[in-house]
Amino acid sequence: YRTPAEIGAAVEHECAELRHLLLRGARAAGEVPLSFRRPVAFLRPVALSLLGLLEDRPEGRARRTPTVGKWTLRRAYWRARFTPLT
Numbered sequence: 001y002r003t004p005a006e007i008g009a010a011v012e013h014e015c016a017e018l019r020h021l022l023l024r025g026a027r028a029a030g031e032v033p034l035s036f037r038r039p040v041a042f043l044r045p046v047a048l049s050l051l052g053l054l055e056d057r058p059e060g061r062a063r064r065t066p067t068v069g070k071w072t073l074r075r076a077y078w079r080a081r082f083t084p085l086t
């Protein structure tokens with residue numbers, strides 16, 4: 001059992017590391033196997049928006065997990081499935 005301040009500090013630290021990996025992954029998307037390249041390219045913005053929700057209020061994450069909206073997920077699925085990579 002941790003205090004909200006301790007949880008907030010841990011969340012901020014992990015978010016900083018995750019953001020670095022996600023942004024570095026943008027450059028490495030060309031190295032991903034072809035079967036995974038489309039989902040990686042179109043789900044990265046969803047991952048970054050979810051990370052932004054975590055960074056907004058890190059202390060509040062002890063009580064409630066942030067979620068991405070249904071339409072955001074559907075739009076990402078549609079783009080990953082039917083939009084050509086350029």
